[in-house]
Amino acid sequence: MNRKRSLTIKEKNKLLAAEGKRLRCFGMTFRILPTLEQIAQINQTLGCHRLIFNSYLASRIEAYQTNQTTLSVAAFKKDRLNALKDEKPYLKAVDKFSLETACEQVQAAYDRFFAKRGGFPKFKKKHSSKQTYTTKYTNGNIAVTPEAIKLPKLGLVALFPKKTNRKRLQSLLDGTLKIQAATITRTATGYTVSLSVQEVVAISQPVDLTADYRCVGIDLGLKTFAVVYDGKDFADYSHGAYIKQAEKKLAKLQQQLARCQKGSKNYDKQRTKVAKRHEHIANQRKDFHHKLSTTIANENQVVVVEDLNIRGMVKNHKLAKAISNAGWRQFITFLAYKLDWRGGRLVKVNRFFASSRLCSACGHQYVALTLDERHWACSHCGTVHDRDHNASVNIRNEGLRLLAV
Ligand SMILES: [Zn+2]
Structure with a gap:
Protein backbone atom coordinates (compact mmCIF):
# COMPACT_ATOMS: atom_id res chain seq x y z
CA MET A 1 0.00 0.00 0.00
CA ASN A 2 1.31 3.40 -0.92
CA ARG A 3 0.88 5.51 2.18
CA LYS A 4 0.75 9.21 1.54
CA ARG A 5 3.81 10.93 2.94
CA SER A 6 2.95 13.70 5.36
CA LEU A 7 4.23 17.17 4.49
CA THR A 8 7.35 18.54 6.12
CA ILE A 9 7.21 21.78 8.08
CA LYS A 10 8.95 23.58 5.23
CA GLU A 11 6.38 22.36 2.73
CA LYS A 12 3.48 23.28 5.00
CA ASN A 13 4.95 26.75 5.50
CA LYS A 14 5.23 27.24 1.77
CA LEU A 15 1.52 26.56 1.40
CA LEU A 16 0.62 28.73 4.37
CA ALA A 17 2.75 31.67 3.19
CA ALA A 18 0.20 32.38 0.45
CA GLU A 19 -2.29 33.31 3.19
CA GLY A 20 0.30 35.30 5.15
CA LYS A 21 0.53 32.58 7.75
CA ARG A 22 3.06 30.12 9.05
CA LEU A 23 3.52 27.34 11.54
CA ARG A 24 4.88 27.99 14.96
CA CYS A 25 6.40 24.87 16.48
CA PHE A 26 7.34 24.58 20.11
CA GLY A 27 7.37 22.29 23.10
CA MET A 28 5.41 22.26 26.32
CA THR A 29 6.52 20.22 29.30
CA PHE A 30 4.24 18.94 32.01
CA ARG A 31 4.98 16.96 35.11
CA ILE A 32 2.94 13.76 35.22
CA LEU A 33 2.05 11.43 38.06
CA PRO A 34 1.73 7.91 36.64
CA THR A 35 0.24 5.06 38.68
CA LEU A 36 2.43 2.09 39.60
CA GLU A 37 1.00 0.17 36.68
CA GLN A 38 1.75 3.02 34.30
CA ILE A 39 5.26 3.33 35.71
CA ALA A 40 5.87 -0.34 34.91
CA GLN A 41 4.68 0.26 31.33
CA ILE A 42 6.83 3.38 30.97
CA ASN A 43 9.89 1.53 32.24
CA GLN A 44 9.28 -1.30 29.83
CA THR A 45 8.91 1.13 26.92
CA LEU A 46 12.11 2.93 27.94
CA GLY A 47 13.91 -0.40 27.89
CA CYS A 48 12.55 -1.37 24.46
CA HIS A 49 13.24 2.07 23.02
CA ARG A 50 16.84 1.79 24.23
CA LEU A 51 17.16 -1.74 22.88
CA ILE A 52 16.05 -0.73 19.39
CA PHE A 53 18.18 2.40 19.43
CA ASN A 54 21.29 0.44 20.39
CA SER A 55 20.49 -2.42 18.07
CA TYR A 56 20.06 -0.16 15.04
CA LEU A 57 23.20 1.79 15.91
CA ALA A 58 25.21 -1.45 16.28
CA SER A 59 23.84 -2.86 12.98
CA ARG A 60 24.62 0.38 11.22
CA ILE A 61 28.19 0.47 12.51
CA GLU A 62 28.62 -3.18 11.54
CA ALA A 63 27.23 -2.68 8.02
CA TYR A 64 29.67 0.14 7.50
CA GLN A 65 32.64 -1.77 8.88
CA THR A 66 31.99 -4.90 6.84
CA ASN A 67 30.70 -3.53 3.51
CA GLN A 68 31.14 0.25 3.75
CA THR A 69 27.39 0.57 3.25
CA THR A 70 24.81 2.66 5.07
CA LEU A 71 22.01 0.69 6.67
CA SER A 72 19.00 2.99 6.25
CA VAL A 73 16.16 3.27 8.75
CA ALA A 74 13.81 1.70 6.21
CA ALA A 75 16.14 -1.25 5.59
CA PHE A 76 16.63 -1.83 9.31
CA LYS A 77 12.90 -1.74 9.96
CA LYS A 78 12.23 -4.16 7.13
CA ASP A 79 15.00 -6.68 7.79
CA ARG A 80 15.84 -6.46 11.48
CA LEU A 81 13.01 -4.84 13.43
CA ASN A 82 10.38 -7.41 12.53
CA ALA A 83 12.80 -10.26 13.22
CA LEU A 84 13.61 -8.72 16.59
CA LYS A 85 9.91 -8.47 17.40
CA ASP A 86 9.54 -12.20 16.72
CA GLU A 87 12.61 -13.02 18.81
CA LYS A 88 11.54 -10.81 21.70
CA PRO A 89 7.74 -10.78 21.95
CA TYR A 90 7.80 -8.12 24.69
CA LEU A 91 8.68 -5.61 21.98
CA LYS A 92 5.14 -6.05 20.70
CA ALA A 93 3.68 -5.08 24.06
CA VAL A 94 4.95 -1.50 23.92
CA ASP A 95 3.91 1.49 21.85
CA LYS A 96 5.19 0.81 18.32
CA PHE A 97 5.95 4.46 17.61
CA SER A 98 8.47 4.50 20.44
CA LEU A 99 10.47 1.89 18.49
CA GLU A 100 10.19 3.82 15.23
CA THR A 101 11.36 7.05 16.80
CA ALA A 102 14.35 5.18 18.28
CA CYS A 103 15.49 4.42 14.71
CA GLU A 104 14.82 7.99 13.63
CA GLN A 105 16.86 9.30 16.56
CA VAL A 106 19.86 7.26 15.43
CA GLN A 107 19.45 8.75 11.95
CA ALA A 108 19.21 12.26 13.43
CA ALA A 109 22.36 11.65 15.48
CA TYR A 110 24.20 10.59 12.31
CA ASP A 111 22.89 13.66 10.49
CA ARG A 112 24.25 15.88 13.25
CA PHE A 113 27.55 14.05 13.15
CA PHE A 114 27.93 14.45 9.37
CA ALA A 115 26.97 18.12 9.61
CA LYS A 116 29.71 18.49 12.26
CA ARG A 117 27.15 19.58 14.82
CA GLY A 118 27.76 16.63 17.09
CA GLY A 119 30.03 13.73 17.92
CA PHE A 120 29.62 10.19 16.70
CA PRO A 121 26.32 8.67 17.94
CA LYS A 122 26.59 7.08 21.37
CA PHE A 123 24.84 4.00 22.69
CA LYS A 124 22.10 4.64 25.24
CA LYS A 125 23.02 3.57 28.75
CA LYS A 126 20.66 1.76 31.06
CA HIS A 127 21.83 3.61 34.12
CA SER A 128 21.90 7.21 33.01
CA SER A 129 19.77 9.35 35.28
CA LYS A 130 17.64 10.67 32.42
CA GLN A 131 15.75 8.24 30.21
CA THR A 132 13.35 9.22 27.44
CA TYR A 133 11.21 7.82 24.68
CA THR A 134 9.20 9.61 22.04
CA THR A 135 5.88 8.66 20.54
CA LYS A 136 3.98 10.19 17.64
CA TYR A 137 0.50 11.54 17.29
CA THR A 138 -1.94 9.64 15.12
CA ASN A 139 -5.73 9.43 15.21
CA GLY A 140 -6.17 10.98 18.64
CA ASN A 141 -3.78 8.63 20.48
CA ILE A 142 -2.40 11.62 22.41
CA ALA A 143 -4.90 14.06 23.92
CA VAL A 144 -5.31 16.26 26.97
CA THR A 145 -8.12 16.84 29.43
CA PRO A 146 -7.91 19.52 32.13
CA GLU A 147 -6.49 16.99 34.58
CA ALA A 148 -4.82 14.28 32.54
CA ILE A 149 -3.03 13.36 29.36
CA LYS A 150 -3.88 10.37 27.24
CA LEU A 151 -0.81 8.52 26.01
CA PRO A 152 -0.48 5.39 23.85
CA LYS A 153 -0.55 2.16 25.90
CA LEU A 154 -0.71 4.16 29.14
CA GLY A 155 -4.20 5.59 28.96
CA LEU A 156 -4.96 8.65 31.08
CA VAL A 157 -2.00 9.84 33.15
CA ALA A 158 -2.55 12.51 35.82
CA LEU A 159 -1.19 15.86 34.68
CA PHE A 160 0.07 18.82 36.66
CA PRO A 161 0.11 21.96 34.55
CA LYS A 162 2.56 24.58 35.70
CA LYS A 163 1.02 27.94 36.34
CA THR A 164 2.57 29.43 33.20
CA ASN A 165 1.31 26.56 31.07
CA ARG A 166 -2.35 26.87 32.06
CA LYS A 167 -3.19 29.20 29.21
CA ARG A 168 -1.41 26.94 26.74
CA LEU A 169 -3.21 23.94 28.12
CA GLN A 170 -6.40 25.80 27.28
CA SER A 171 -5.30 26.13 23.64
CA LEU A 172 -4.66 22.38 23.57
CA LEU A 173 -8.17 21.80 24.86
CA ASP A 174 -9.83 24.07 22.31
CA GLY A 175 -7.80 22.66 19.42
CA THR A 176 -5.75 25.75 18.46
CA LEU A 177 -2.58 23.78 19.08
CA LYS A 178 -2.01 20.51 17.27
CA ILE A 179 0.01 17.84 19.04
CA GLN A 180 2.71 16.21 16.89
CA ALA A 181 4.61 14.04 19.32
CA ALA A 182 5.13 13.35 23.01
CA THR A 183 8.37 12.60 24.80
CA ILE A 184 8.14 10.83 28.12
CA THR A 185 11.09 11.42 30.42
CA ARG A 186 12.12 9.73 33.63
CA THR A 187 14.58 11.64 35.78
CA ALA A 188 15.80 11.48 39.34
CA THR A 189 12.85 13.54 40.48
CA GLY A 190 9.99 11.93 38.57
CA TYR A 191 8.25 11.83 35.23
CA THR A 192 7.47 14.48 32.66
CA VAL A 193 5.87 14.60 29.25
CA SER A 194 6.97 17.11 26.62
CA LEU A 195 4.53 17.72 23.82
CA SER A 196 5.75 19.04 20.47
CA VAL A 197 2.94 21.20 19.22
CA GLN A 198 2.19 23.29 16.14
CA GLU A 199 -0.09 26.22 15.63
CA VAL A 200 -0.84 28.37 12.61
CA VAL A 201 0.00 32.03 13.21
CA ALA A 202 0.12 35.15 11.08
CA ILE A 203 3.61 35.92 9.77
CA SER A 204 4.80 38.77 11.99
CA GLN A 205 6.01 41.88 10.22
CA PRO A 206 9.81 41.95 10.25
CA VAL A 207 11.33 44.95 11.97
CA ASP A 208 11.56 48.01 9.69
CA LEU A 209 15.23 48.93 9.72
CA THR A 210 14.62 52.31 8.08
CA ALA A 211 12.34 53.45 10.91
CA ASP A 212 13.06 53.79 14.64
CA TYR A 213 13.69 50.55 16.43
CA ARG A 214 15.06 49.53 19.79
ZN1 LIG B 1 39.92 55.57 23.61
Whole structure:
Protein backbone atom coordinates (compact mmCIF):
# COMPACT_ATOMS: atom_id res chain seq x y z
CA MET A 1 0.00 0.00 0.00
CA ASN A 2 1.31 3.40 -0.92
CA ARG A 3 0.88 5.51 2.18
CA LYS A 4 0.75 9.21 1.54
CA ARG A 5 3.81 10.93 2.94
CA SER A 6 2.95 13.70 5.36
CA LEU A 7 4.23 17.17 4.49
CA THR A 8 7.35 18.54 6.12
CA ILE A 9 7.21 21.78 8.08
CA LYS A 10 8.95 23.58 5.23
CA GLU A 11 6.38 22.36 2.73
CA LYS A 12 3.48 23.28 5.00
CA ASN A 13 4.95 26.75 5.50
CA LYS A 14 5.23 27.24 1.77
CA LEU A 15 1.52 26.56 1.40
CA LEU A 16 0.62 28.73 4.37
CA ALA A 17 2.75 31.67 3.19
CA ALA A 18 0.20 32.38 0.45
CA GLU A 19 -2.29 33.31 3.19
CA GLY A 20 0.30 35.30 5.15
CA LYS A 21 0.53 32.58 7.75
CA ARG A 22 3.06 30.12 9.05
CA LEU A 23 3.52 27.34 11.54
CA ARG A 24 4.88 27.99 14.96
CA CYS A 25 6.40 24.87 16.48
CA PHE A 26 7.34 24.58 20.11
CA GLY A 27 7.37 22.29 23.10
CA MET A 28 5.41 22.26 26.32
CA THR A 29 6.52 20.22 29.30
CA PHE A 30 4.24 18.94 32.01
CA ARG A 31 4.98 16.96 35.11
CA ILE A 32 2.94 13.76 35.22
CA LEU A 33 2.05 11.43 38.06
CA PRO A 34 1.73 7.91 36.64
CA THR A 35 0.24 5.06 38.68
CA LEU A 36 2.43 2.09 39.60
CA GLU A 37 1.00 0.17 36.68
CA GLN A 38 1.75 3.02 34.30
CA ILE A 39 5.26 3.33 35.71
CA ALA A 40 5.87 -0.34 34.91
CA GLN A 41 4.68 0.26 31.33
CA ILE A 42 6.83 3.38 30.97
CA ASN A 43 9.89 1.53 32.24
CA GLN A 44 9.28 -1.30 29.83
CA THR A 45 8.91 1.13 26.92
CA LEU A 46 12.11 2.93 27.94
CA GLY A 47 13.91 -0.40 27.89
CA CYS A 48 12.55 -1.37 24.46
CA HIS A 49 13.24 2.07 23.02
CA ARG A 50 16.84 1.79 24.23
CA LEU A 51 17.16 -1.74 22.88
CA ILE A 52 16.05 -0.73 19.39
CA PHE A 53 18.18 2.40 19.43
CA ASN A 54 21.29 0.44 20.39
CA SER A 55 20.49 -2.42 18.07
CA TYR A 56 20.06 -0.16 15.04
CA LEU A 57 23.20 1.79 15.91
CA ALA A 58 25.21 -1.45 16.28
CA SER A 59 23.84 -2.86 12.98
CA ARG A 60 24.62 0.38 11.22
CA ILE A 61 28.19 0.47 12.51
CA GLU A 62 28.62 -3.18 11.54
CA ALA A 63 27.23 -2.68 8.02
CA TYR A 64 29.67 0.14 7.50
CA GLN A 65 32.64 -1.77 8.88
CA THR A 66 31.99 -4.90 6.84
CA ASN A 67 30.70 -3.53 3.51
CA GLN A 68 31.14 0.25 3.75
CA THR A 69 27.39 0.57 3.25
CA THR A 70 24.81 2.66 5.07
CA LEU A 71 22.01 0.69 6.67
CA SER A 72 19.00 2.99 6.25
CA VAL A 73 16.16 3.27 8.75
CA ALA A 74 13.81 1.70 6.21
CA ALA A 75 16.14 -1.25 5.59
CA PHE A 76 16.63 -1.83 9.31
CA LYS A 77 12.90 -1.74 9.96
CA LYS A 78 12.23 -4.16 7.13
CA ASP A 79 15.00 -6.68 7.79
CA ARG A 80 15.84 -6.46 11.48
CA LEU A 81 13.01 -4.84 13.43
CA ASN A 82 10.38 -7.41 12.53
CA ALA A 83 12.80 -10.26 13.22
CA LEU A 84 13.61 -8.72 16.59
CA LYS A 85 9.91 -8.47 17.40
CA ASP A 86 9.54 -12.20 16.72
CA GLU A 87 12.61 -13.02 18.81
CA LYS A 88 11.54 -10.81 21.70
CA PRO A 89 7.74 -10.78 21.95
CA TYR A 90 7.80 -8.12 24.69
CA LEU A 91 8.68 -5.61 21.98
CA LYS A 92 5.14 -6.05 20.70
CA ALA A 93 3.68 -5.08 24.06
CA VAL A 94 4.95 -1.50 23.92
CA ASP A 95 3.91 1.49 21.85
CA LYS A 96 5.19 0.81 18.32
CA PHE A 97 5.95 4.46 17.61
CA SER A 98 8.47 4.50 20.44
CA LEU A 99 10.47 1.89 18.49
CA GLU A 100 10.19 3.82 15.23
CA THR A 101 11.36 7.05 16.80
CA ALA A 102 14.35 5.18 18.28
CA CYS A 103 15.49 4.42 14.71
CA GLU A 104 14.82 7.99 13.63
CA GLN A 105 16.86 9.30 16.56
CA VAL A 106 19.86 7.26 15.43
CA GLN A 107 19.45 8.75 11.95
CA ALA A 108 19.21 12.26 13.43
CA ALA A 109 22.36 11.65 15.48
CA TYR A 110 24.20 10.59 12.31
CA ASP A 111 22.89 13.66 10.49
CA ARG A 112 24.25 15.88 13.25
CA PHE A 113 27.55 14.05 13.15
CA PHE A 114 27.93 14.45 9.37
CA ALA A 115 26.97 18.12 9.61
CA LYS A 116 29.71 18.49 12.26
CA ARG A 117 27.15 19.58 14.82
CA GLY A 118 27.76 16.63 17.09
CA GLY A 119 30.03 13.73 17.92
CA PHE A 120 29.62 10.19 16.70
CA PRO A 121 26.32 8.67 17.94
CA LYS A 122 26.59 7.08 21.37
CA PHE A 123 24.84 4.00 22.69
CA LYS A 124 22.10 4.64 25.24
CA LYS A 125 23.02 3.57 28.75
CA LYS A 126 20.66 1.76 31.06
CA HIS A 127 21.83 3.61 34.12
CA SER A 128 21.90 7.21 33.01
CA SER A 129 19.77 9.35 35.28
CA LYS A 130 17.64 10.67 32.42
CA GLN A 131 15.75 8.24 30.21
CA THR A 132 13.35 9.22 27.44
CA TYR A 133 11.21 7.82 24.68
CA THR A 134 9.20 9.61 22.04
CA THR A 135 5.88 8.66 20.54
CA LYS A 136 3.98 10.19 17.64
CA TYR A 137 0.50 11.54 17.29
CA THR A 138 -1.94 9.64 15.12
CA ASN A 139 -5.73 9.43 15.21
CA GLY A 140 -6.17 10.98 18.64
CA ASN A 141 -3.78 8.63 20.48
CA ILE A 142 -2.40 11.62 22.41
CA ALA A 143 -4.90 14.06 23.92
CA VAL A 144 -5.31 16.26 26.97
CA THR A 145 -8.12 16.84 29.43
CA PRO A 146 -7.91 19.52 32.13
CA GLU A 147 -6.49 16.99 34.58
CA ALA A 148 -4.82 14.28 32.54
CA ILE A 149 -3.03 13.36 29.36
CA LYS A 150 -3.88 10.37 27.24
CA LEU A 151 -0.81 8.52 26.01
CA PRO A 152 -0.48 5.39 23.85
CA LYS A 153 -0.55 2.16 25.90
CA LEU A 154 -0.71 4.16 29.14
CA GLY A 155 -4.20 5.59 28.96
CA LEU A 156 -4.96 8.65 31.08
CA VAL A 157 -2.00 9.84 33.15
CA ALA A 158 -2.55 12.51 35.82
CA LEU A 159 -1.19 15.86 34.68
CA PHE A 160 0.07 18.82 36.66
CA PRO A 161 0.11 21.96 34.55
CA LYS A 162 2.56 24.58 35.70
CA LYS A 163 1.02 27.94 36.34
CA THR A 164 2.57 29.43 33.20
CA ASN A 165 1.31 26.56 31.07
CA ARG A 166 -2.35 26.87 32.06
CA LYS A 167 -3.19 29.20 29.21
CA ARG A 168 -1.41 26.94 26.74
CA LEU A 169 -3.21 23.94 28.12
CA GLN A 170 -6.40 25.80 27.28
CA SER A 171 -5.30 26.13 23.64
CA LEU A 172 -4.66 22.38 23.57
CA LEU A 173 -8.17 21.80 24.86
CA ASP A 174 -9.83 24.07 22.31
CA GLY A 175 -7.80 22.66 19.42
CA THR A 176 -5.75 25.75 18.46
CA LEU A 177 -2.58 23.78 19.08
CA LYS A 178 -2.01 20.51 17.27
CA ILE A 179 0.01 17.84 19.04
CA GLN A 180 2.71 16.21 16.89
CA ALA A 181 4.61 14.04 19.32
CA ALA A 182 5.13 13.35 23.01
CA THR A 183 8.37 12.60 24.80
CA ILE A 184 8.14 10.83 28.12
CA THR A 185 11.09 11.42 30.42
CA ARG A 186 12.12 9.73 33.63
CA THR A 187 14.58 11.64 35.78
CA ALA A 188 15.80 11.48 39.34
CA THR A 189 12.85 13.54 40.48
CA GLY A 190 9.99 11.93 38.57
CA TYR A 191 8.25 11.83 35.23
CA THR A 192 7.47 14.48 32.66
CA VAL A 193 5.87 14.60 29.25
CA SER A 194 6.97 17.11 26.62
CA LEU A 195 4.53 17.72 23.82
CA SER A 196 5.75 19.04 20.47
CA VAL A 197 2.94 21.20 19.22
CA GLN A 198 2.19 23.29 16.14
CA GLU A 199 -0.09 26.22 15.63
CA VAL A 200 -0.84 28.37 12.61
CA VAL A 201 0.00 32.03 13.21
CA ALA A 202 0.12 35.15 11.08
CA ILE A 203 3.61 35.92 9.77
CA SER A 204 4.80 38.77 11.99
CA GLN A 205 6.01 41.88 10.22
CA PRO A 206 9.81 41.95 10.25
CA VAL A 207 11.33 44.95 11.97
CA ASP A 208 11.56 48.01 9.69
CA LEU A 209 15.23 48.93 9.72
CA THR A 210 14.62 52.31 8.08
CA ALA A 211 12.34 53.45 10.91
CA ASP A 212 13.06 53.79 14.64
CA TYR A 213 13.69 50.55 16.43
CA ARG A 214 15.06 49.53 19.79
CA CYS A 215 18.38 47.74 19.66
CA VAL A 216 20.51 46.33 22.48
CA GLY A 217 23.96 44.80 22.55
CA ILE A 218 24.58 42.00 25.02
CA ASP A 219 27.91 41.00 26.44
CA LEU A 220 27.70 37.55 27.97
CA GLY A 221 30.20 36.96 30.71
CA LEU A 222 31.32 34.81 33.57
CA LYS A 223 31.20 37.40 36.38
CA THR A 224 27.99 39.02 35.22
CA PHE A 225 25.80 36.72 33.13
CA ALA A 226 24.69 39.46 30.76
CA VAL A 227 25.39 43.17 30.35
CA VAL A 228 22.70 44.76 28.21
CA TYR A 229 23.35 48.13 26.58
CA ASP A 230 20.48 49.96 24.86
CA GLY A 231 22.46 52.92 23.51
CA LYS A 232 22.05 54.93 26.72
CA ASP A 233 22.08 52.75 29.80
CA PHE A 234 23.62 49.53 31.00
CA ALA A 235 21.73 46.79 32.78
CA ASP A 236 23.59 43.96 34.51
CA TYR A 237 21.91 40.60 34.98
CA SER A 238 23.35 37.84 37.14
CA HIS A 239 22.16 34.45 38.24
CA GLY A 240 20.67 34.81 41.68
CA ALA A 241 22.57 33.86 44.82
CA TYR A 242 20.27 30.84 45.03
CA ILE A 243 22.20 29.14 42.24
CA LYS A 244 25.53 29.70 44.01
CA GLN A 245 23.99 28.16 47.12
CA ALA A 246 22.64 25.19 45.22
CA GLU A 247 26.03 24.66 43.58
CA LYS A 248 27.74 24.66 46.96
CA LYS A 249 25.34 21.99 48.14
CA LEU A 250 26.00 19.99 44.99
CA ALA A 251 29.77 20.13 45.55
CA LYS A 252 29.26 18.82 49.07
CA LEU A 253 27.06 15.98 47.86
CA GLN A 254 29.63 15.05 45.24
CA GLN A 255 32.35 14.97 47.87
CA GLN A 256 30.25 12.60 49.95
CA LEU A 257 29.63 10.46 46.87
CA ALA A 258 33.37 10.15 46.27
CA ARG A 259 33.73 8.70 49.75
CA CYS A 260 31.03 6.04 49.22
CA GLN A 261 31.95 2.51 48.19
CA LYS A 262 31.07 2.10 44.50
CA GLY A 263 28.21 -0.36 44.02
CA SER A 264 27.02 -0.12 47.64
CA LYS A 265 23.50 0.85 48.68
CA ASN A 266 24.76 4.14 50.08
CA TYR A 267 26.51 4.89 46.83
CA ASP A 268 23.26 4.48 44.89
CA LYS A 269 21.37 6.65 47.36
CA GLN A 270 24.00 9.34 47.18
CA ARG A 271 24.06 9.18 43.40
CA THR A 272 20.32 9.84 43.28
CA LYS A 273 20.79 12.83 45.58
CA VAL A 274 23.48 14.26 43.29
CA ALA A 275 21.30 13.73 40.21
CA LYS A 276 18.35 15.47 41.90
CA ARG A 277 20.49 18.45 42.82
CA HIS A 278 21.87 18.67 39.27
CA GLU A 279 18.36 18.67 37.87
CA HIS A 280 17.28 21.32 40.32
CA ILE A 281 20.13 23.64 39.32
CA ALA A 282 19.47 23.09 35.61
CA ASN A 283 15.83 24.05 36.15
CA GLN A 284 16.74 27.19 38.08
CA ARG A 285 19.06 28.24 35.30
CA LYS A 286 16.51 27.53 32.62
CA ASP A 287 13.95 29.60 34.48
CA PHE A 288 16.41 32.51 34.66
CA HIS A 289 17.20 32.24 30.95
CA HIS A 290 13.51 32.17 30.05
CA LYS A 291 12.63 35.22 32.12
CA LEU A 292 15.55 37.32 30.88
CA SER A 293 15.09 36.37 27.21
CA THR A 294 11.36 37.14 27.36
CA THR A 295 12.01 40.58 28.86
CA ILE A 296 14.65 41.42 26.25
CA ALA A 297 12.60 40.11 23.31
CA ASN A 298 9.53 42.05 24.49
CA GLU A 299 11.37 45.33 24.77
CA ASN A 300 13.58 45.26 21.67
CA GLN A 301 13.38 44.63 17.95
CA VAL A 302 17.07 44.01 17.34
CA VAL A 303 19.42 42.19 19.71
CA VAL A 304 23.13 41.86 19.05
CA VAL A 305 25.16 39.08 20.67
CA GLU A 306 28.57 37.59 20.13
CA ASP A 307 28.56 34.47 18.00
CA LEU A 308 30.08 32.08 20.53
CA ASN A 309 31.86 29.09 19.26
CA ILE A 310 31.40 27.36 22.55
CA ARG A 311 32.85 24.06 21.45
CA GLY A 312 36.02 25.83 20.46
CA MET A 313 36.19 27.72 23.72
CA VAL A 314 35.68 24.71 25.96
CA LYS A 315 39.08 23.45 24.84
CA ASN A 316 40.50 26.18 27.02
CA HIS A 317 40.31 24.27 30.31
CA LYS A 318 40.52 27.25 32.60
CA LEU A 319 37.27 28.61 31.29
CA ALA A 320 35.62 25.31 30.43
CA LYS A 321 33.63 24.70 33.57
CA ALA A 322 32.36 28.21 33.91
CA ILE A 323 31.36 28.44 30.26
CA SER A 324 29.41 25.24 30.04
CA ASN A 325 27.80 26.17 33.34
CA ALA A 326 26.75 29.59 32.25
CA GLY A 327 24.47 28.09 29.63
CA TRP A 328 24.94 30.95 27.20
CA ARG A 329 23.94 28.73 24.37
CA GLN A 330 20.60 27.92 25.97
CA PHE A 331 19.97 31.59 26.60
CA ILE A 332 20.75 32.58 23.00
CA THR A 333 18.50 29.80 21.69
CA PHE A 334 15.59 31.11 23.78
CA LEU A 335 16.30 34.66 22.69
CA ALA A 336 16.47 33.67 19.01
CA TYR A 337 13.07 32.02 18.84
CA LYS A 338 11.36 34.61 21.00
CA LEU A 339 12.59 37.41 18.75
CA ASP A 340 11.61 35.39 15.69
CA TRP A 341 8.04 35.03 17.00
CA ARG A 342 7.79 38.78 17.41
CA GLY A 343 9.33 39.67 14.03
CA GLY A 344 12.51 40.85 15.77
CA ARG A 345 16.06 40.12 14.76
CA LEU A 346 19.01 38.50 16.43
CA VAL A 347 22.31 39.67 15.01
CA LYS A 348 25.42 37.65 15.77
CA VAL A 349 28.75 39.39 15.51
CA ASN A 350 31.93 37.55 14.72
CA ARG A 351 33.61 36.11 17.76
CA PHE A 352 36.99 37.31 16.54
CA PHE A 353 35.70 40.84 16.64
CA ALA A 354 37.67 42.28 19.56
CA SER A 355 34.72 43.43 21.66
CA SER A 356 36.58 43.76 24.97
CA ARG A 357 39.80 45.30 23.67
CA LEU A 358 38.30 48.05 21.58
CA CYS A 359 37.87 51.46 23.19
CA SER A 360 34.22 52.25 22.52
CA ALA A 361 34.93 55.97 22.73
CA CYS A 362 37.73 56.35 20.19
CA GLY A 363 38.26 52.96 18.55
CA HIS A 364 41.78 52.47 19.89
CA GLN A 365 42.71 48.84 20.51
CA TYR A 366 44.19 47.84 23.85
CA VAL A 367 45.90 44.68 22.67
CA ALA A 368 47.44 43.69 25.99
CA LEU A 369 44.12 43.39 27.87
CA THR A 370 44.14 40.34 30.14
CA LEU A 371 41.19 38.30 31.42
CA ASP A 372 41.40 39.55 35.00
CA GLU A 373 41.47 43.25 34.14
CA ARG A 374 37.96 44.36 35.01
CA HIS A 375 38.65 48.04 34.36
CA TRP A 376 41.07 49.78 32.06
CA ALA A 377 41.88 53.29 30.85
CA CYS A 378 42.34 53.97 27.15
CA SER A 379 45.90 55.14 26.49
CA HIS A 380 44.70 57.17 23.52
CA CYS A 381 41.66 59.11 24.76
CA GLY A 382 41.85 58.46 28.51
CA THR A 383 38.33 57.06 28.91
CA VAL A 384 38.08 54.61 31.82
CA HIS A 385 36.17 51.50 30.87
CA ASP A 386 34.33 48.80 32.74
CA ARG A 387 35.37 45.76 30.74
CA ASP A 388 31.91 44.23 30.24
CA HIS A 389 30.12 47.54 29.71
CA ASN A 390 32.63 48.56 27.06
CA ALA A 391 32.20 45.20 25.33
CA SER A 392 28.41 45.56 25.20
CA VAL A 393 28.77 48.99 23.56
CA ASN A 394 31.13 47.56 20.95
CA ILE A 395 28.85 44.60 20.28
CA ARG A 396 25.87 46.88 19.78
CA ASN A 397 27.83 49.18 17.44
CA GLU A 398 29.15 46.26 15.42
CA GLY A 399 25.62 44.85 15.07
CA LEU A 400 24.26 48.18 13.86
CA ARG A 401 27.15 48.46 11.41
CA LEU A 402 26.40 44.99 10.04
CA LEU A 403 22.71 45.84 9.66
CA ALA A 404 23.55 49.00 7.73
CA VAL A 405 25.62 47.21 5.08
ZN1 LIG B 1 39.92 55.57 23.61
